[in-house]
Amino acid sequence: MGADSFDLIIVGTGSGNSILGPQFDDWKVAIIERDVFGGTCLNKGCIPTKMYVYVADVVEHIRHAGVLGVDAEIRRTRWSDVRDRVFGRIDPIAASGEDYRTHRCPNVTVFRGSASFLGPRTIRVGEHVLEGDRIVIAAGARPTVPDVPGLADVGFYTSDDVMRVDDVPPRLAILGGGFIACEMAHVFHAFGSEITIINRNDTLLRAEDHDIREHYLRAAQSQYRVVLSQTATQATRTPSGIRLTLSDGSTVEVDAVLVAAGRTPNSDQLGLAGAGYPLHEDGRLVVDEYQETAFEGVYALGDISSPFQLKHVANHEARVVAHNLANPNNRRPSNHDNVPHAVFGSPQIASVGLTERAARSAGHDVMTAVQRYGDTAYGWAMEDTTSMCKVVADRRSRRLLGAHIIGPYSSMLLQQLVQGMSFGQTVDEMARGQYYAHPALSEVVENALLGLPPAGSH
Numbered sequence: 248m249g250a251d252s253f254d255l256i257i258v259g260t261g262s263g264n265s266i267l268g269p270q271f272d273d274w275k276v277a278i279i280e281r282d283v284f285g286g287t288c289l290n291k292g293c294i295p296t297k298m299y300v301y302v303a304d305v306v307e308h309i310r311h312a313g314v315l316g317v318d319a320e321i322r323r324t325r326w327s328d329v330r331d332r333v334f335g336r337i338d339p340i341a342a343s344g345e346d347y348r349t350h351r352c353p354n355v356t357v358f359r360g361s362a363s364f365l366g367p368r369t370i371r372v373g374e375h376v377l378e379g380d381r382i383v384i385a386a387g388a389r390p391t392v393p394d395v396p397g398l399a400d401v402g403f404y405t406s407d408d409v410m411r412v413d414d415v416p417p418r419l420a421i422l423g424g425g426f427i428a429c430e431m432a433h434v435f436h437a438f439g440s441e442i443t444i445i446n447r448n449d450t451l452l453r454a455e456d457h458d459i460r461e462h463y464l465r466a467a468q469s470q471y472r473v474v475l476s477q478t479a480t481q482a483t484r485t486p487s488g489i490r491l492t493l494s495d496g497s498t499v500e501v502d503a504v505l506v507a508a509g510r511t512p513n514s515d516q517l518g519l520a521g522a523g524y525p526l527h528e529d530g531r532l533v534v535d536e537y538q539e540t541a542f543e544g545v546y547a548l549g550d551i552s553s554p555f556q557l558k559h560v561a562n563h564e565a566r567v568v569a570h571n572l573a574n575p576n577n578r579r580p581s582n583h584d585n586v587p588h589a590v591f592g593s594p595q596i597a598s599v600g601l602t603e604r605a606a607r608s609a610g611h612d613v614m615t616a617v618q619r620y621g622d623t624a625y626g627w628a629m630e631d632t633t634s635m636c637k638v639v640a641d642r643r644s645r646r647l648l649g650a651h652i653i654g655p656y657s658s659m660l661l662q663q664l665v666q667g668m669s670f671g672q673t674v675d676e677m678a679r680g681q682y683y684a685h686p687a688l689s690e691v692v693e694n695a696l697l698g699l700p701p702a703g704s705h
Contacts, residue, residue, distance in 0.1 A: 249376075253277045255572065256370060256379035258362045258517070261286020262549050262561035263385030264344065266569045267355070276354055277379070279372050281361040284345035287387055287550075288558040289337060291407050296430055298333045299410060300591040303437035307593060314630045324438045326415050334411065362386070364522035367542045381544040383568055384532060385561075386517055388510040388550035393422065397482035401489045403504040406431070415439050416503035420491055422479055423507035424451040429463075429592035431505055432471055436593070442471035443499055445491070447478045452590060456602040456651040458617070458637055463653060466594055466633070474499070512551045536580035538568050546571065555586055585668045589658035594634060597661035600649030600668060603639050612642040616698030620654050623694060624686030629655070636660065636695040638674070645673040645702060652691075660692055674699055 254274040257263045264285070267276065283290045302324075312319045349357045360373040370377045390405035392398075404412070406427050415438045421428045424446030432442045444451070444467065451464050451473070467473050474493065481492040488502045512530040520526055525533040525541050532540060532552040539546050546568045549561035564581055571578040587599040606613045620626035620634035634654020640647050650664040667677040678696035683689050 250369060250378040251277070251375060253356075253377060253379045255381045255383070256377055257383045257385065258370070259286065259385035259387055259549070259551075260284050260344070260348075261288060261385060261387055262558070262565040263383055264348070265562065265565050266383060266572070267352070268569060270569075270573045272354060274354060276352075277356050277358060277377050278348055279358045279360070279362045279370070279377075280345075281359070283341050284348075285341040288561075290341055291410070293558050295333050295337055295410050296406075296427075296434070297591060298336075299329065299434045300430060302329050303434045303593070306437040324415075326438050327413065330411065362517055364518045364524070366522055367524070367545065381572055382546070383572075384517070384519075384540070384545070384547040384551060385549050385565070386513045386551050388512045388556065389516075390506060391509040391511045392506050393478070393508050395422075395479045395482055397484075398479070398504070398506075401482045401484045401504070403482075403506050405506050409505050412503075416501070417441060418488065418501040419443070419503050419505060420445060420479075420489075420499055420501040421505045421507055422446075423509065424448055424453070424475075425507065425509060426452075426588075426590050428505075428507035429467070429590055431507060432467070433591070433593040435505075436470055443474065443501060444471055445474045445477055445479060445493065445499065447476065449476045451475075452596070455590075455596060455598060456637060456639075456649070457604060458635075459596060459598070459651045459653045462633070462635070463592070463594065463596060467592075470593065510550065510556055514551055537571050537578045538564050538581055539571070544575075555583065555588075557586065557588055560586055585665055587661055587665045589661070591658070594653050595655060595657045596651075596653050597657040598649070598651045599661060599665050600647065601639060602649060602651070603637075606639050606641075606648045611648060613639060613648070614642045614700050615639050616695050618691050618695035618698055620688070620691055623688070623690045625688040625690065628686075629688075631655070634691075636691045638664070638695045638699065640674050640699055642700070645675060646671075647674050647677065647696075650692075650695075656688060660689060663689065663692055675702065 256277045258279045260280045309319045309321055348355050358372045363371045365371055368379055419435050419440040420443045421432055422445050432444055436442045450460055451467055452460050477493040479491045480494050483490045488500055491499045514526055514530050514532050532547045534540055534547050534552045538548050548564035548568050550556045553560055567579055567581045585599055590596040603615055617635050617637045620631040636652045639649040647668050652660055674696050683693040
């Protein structure tokens, strides 16, 4: 059987699907997807989790309204109704995206199945063999599942399927201490689960600034059982549920287990190493600043190649790849400066740039300031006594090196600092170069910047 030839082959329909603009209407294009159309963010990640998180936030607001003088209680939370609302919105979007590419794009052929690279430009999908002049590899990543004896036998969830369960487990163990673990702990705790987080590290969210990380850990310990510096070494089904044996010999009894131990690039499942593609030690596909792999005209983007497992980064890289495909003589590099992230847990965290320790390690003359929500007018209105904004700056250049916020709306408050960093403003220009609406919560950011030592101080 001969190979079908294409001007462009796209592997993966997350951010890769957004590449096809009008400039490619006269190209013969193949799209390969083995799973649900639209990728992880739409179907199993960012979007459904935030739809659940919003409900969880509402629940927690009501539970803690007494401090504001509002006596309220939660009669019940209707998990199945929330689930059906979430996926009643998402599933039709995924289906319509696939229908559009399959039936309304005459230059596009959609192939359903797993892609296997036979060579740098040759891909097998089921019974089909495809060859591409240009290829975009945007096949993402999958949940990492630790090798715990008995875990497969007792059954477990990952972020791929836990949001579609029929009932909230009364007792839920979460293996991991990163973004997904903390967000799912918040969601299921709000819906009534007793949460046990088991993490091999001695803290949670270890990549965060130490002040933010320690603050979050205290908050988590007040809500959940948090077991640190331990791993699960055995899982056993019991008459009452699941018993997890930990590395120190202790046990945890739960009704369900959620594995949230990170994500693994899908490069191994595509056979990329065997086809000659260089990989990083963690399995990420090696790309240059233009998102191009070792083979000319073959690009990669998103979680399969990027150290940032973030949808906004994948979208940026997709725009870069689209431009470079259409303009091979005028290519643009990706810009991975000042990449923000947010953790929608309880409390919420948002961060950009260097932590204080990383800035010191890099040799900067560091200055920092912390502004607590509770020392601003809007913070008074919220009766917030714990949330804060921390800024990290270079004393000589007066440039902001990093910003770290923990508390309500932190993902929105951070954006003004991301913008200031991206446009090269000094901390003084950020603080005094524009108005801050009074008494809005954004004054937390303003006052954090004003709290930095003035120019010329030591």
